[in-house]
Amino acid sequence: MSKAQRPIERIERDHKHDVELIKKLDGIMAKIDDLDDKRARLVEERDAEVNRLLDDEEVSVAKLRSWAVPIPRRKRKTKLSTSDDASTTSDASADTASYAS
Structure with missing residues (x-):
């Protein structure tokens, strides 16, 4: 095999x-398209169901809200509320109480 054939x-x-x-x-793109179509169809079905229920006078808005799926919120992390800080502050208050007596 020549050196010229190796790159080829x-x-x-x-x-x-x-x-x-x-x-x-x-x-993968075909699967994404299928999932997007399915999501769009489910959204349309949900909207149609909500509109049908709103037209029905027996269903209240509060009942519709109770059926809603909650959107999870991210928890905020704070440096001040760690478990280490809580234990040191409780120890400090116990120490001051023993000195006071």
């Missing part, structure tokens, strides 16, 4: 690998 083989191997990656990417 490397290019052919890389091209074959690129083609495989493109096929995988196409499959």
